[in-house]
Amino acid sequence: MPKMLTPAQIAQYEYDGYVHPVRVLSSVAAATIRAKLETFEAATGEPLKGDLRHKTHLLFTWLADLVRTTGIVDAIEDLYGPDLLCWSSSFFIKEARSLDYVSWHQDSTYWGLNKPNVVSAWVALTPSNVTNGAMEVIPGSHRMDQVPHRDTFAKHNLLTRGQEVMVDVDARQAVRIELEPGEMSLHHVRLIHGSPANPSDARRIGFAIRYIPTDVHQIAGEDSATLVRGIDRYRTFADEPPPCADMDPAAVALHRGITERNAQILYRGTTVGSYNDPLALADRSERPVS
Numbered sequence: 361m362p363k364m365l366t367p368a369q370i371a372q373y374e375y376d377g378y379v380h381p382v383r384v385l386s387s388v389a390a391a392t393i394r395a396k397l398e399t400f401e402a403a404t405g406e407p408l409k410g411d412l413r414h415k416t417h418l419l420f421t422w423l424a425d426l427v428r429t430t431g432i433v434d435a436i437e438d439l440y441g442p443d444l445l446c447w448s449s450s451f452f453i454k455e456a457r458s459l460d461y462v463s464w465h466q467d468s469t470y471w472g473l474n475k476p477n478v479v480s481a482w483v484a485l486t487p488s489n490v491t492n493g494a495m496e497v498i499p500g501s502h503r504m505d506q507v508p509h510r511d512t513f514a515k516h517n518l519l520t521r522g523q524e525v526m527v528d529v530d531a532r533q534a535v536r537i538e539l540e541p542g543e544m545s546l547h548h549v550r551l552i553h554g555s556p557a558n559p560s561d562a563r564r565i566g567f568a569i570r571y572i573p574t575d576v577h578q579i580a581g582e583d584s585a586t587l588v589r590g591i592d593r594y595r596t597f598a599d600e601p602p603p604c605a606d607m608d609p610a611a612v613a614l615h616r617g618i619t620e621r622n623a624q625i626l627y628r629g630t631t632v633g634s635y636n637d638p639l640a641l642a643d644r645s646e647r648p649v650s
């Protein structure tokens with residue numbers, strides 16, 4: 361018996377490569393998480409940016425709790441079984457009236473994982489809809505193999521390398537993933553997806569959590585992950601402990617090391633992500649690592 365998804369939703373994930381909307385938090389709980397994010401931003405005097413958008417669940421207790429939320433992990437178990445790692449997470453924030461967008465891409469392109477049993481739970485912390493640059497997906501495109509991508513490093517592209525698919529995408533086939541705060545969508549790592557800019561007067565905030573079953577391995581370098589359910593019999597990822605407090609110094613140091621290691625995987629074959637290249641670092645500081 362599935363724990364969270366209906367049999368129809370599981371079939372839709374397999375056939376179309378995505379499911380939405382799935383309510384995983386109350387609107388009040390989602391507003392509380394948003395308020396915690398914005399309290400931190402107010403304290404630092406700037407929007408969350410760069411590496412702080414990547415694997416942020418290793419820095420804040422309220423995000424460590426979010427990646428372990430029963431309803432989310434139950435849904436992932438319905439798709440990939442009982443032994444599960446949270447491999448990564450990324451904030452996708454589009455400020456009000458911003459030109460930031462996400463080009464058509466497959467997540468699998470630079471992640472270095474050995475097989476495509478990888479699912480993203482995109483949790484909405486604000487409404488995400490036609491007015492503010494909601495994500496769009498091409499149903500069934502996950503059934504293609506990995507397709508070639510070109511790196512653009514375009515200024516307003518929120519992806520690490522500004523990567524975009526080198527195949528024609530028929531945008532008329534696209535489905536818009538509209539969500540209310542506290543709802544999530546699930547998408548497969550090979551699904552072609554992207555999102556336009558946010559011309560509205562309000563921020564659009566999503567937190568994308570990447571889950572894998574424990575038999576998925578990293579083949580492009582050293583990596584780490586958080587066990588969120590069951591047993592890891594493979595132990596190919598180093599364990600990631602939750603932070604004992606928000607921005608705890610030990611957690612910040614751990615996060616920095618992990619982010620630098622992840623950047624080497626995600627930017628491999630380019631000089632742009634290199635920590636030895638100050639120009640490259642300036643460019644990278646605006647981008648989440650995803």
Ligand SMILES: O=C(O)CCC(=O)C(=O)O
Pocket residue numbers: 452462467480482493494495553554555566568
């Ligand atoms: O937030 C968006 O608009 C795109 C998110 C995305 O590309 C992803 O979660 O993989």
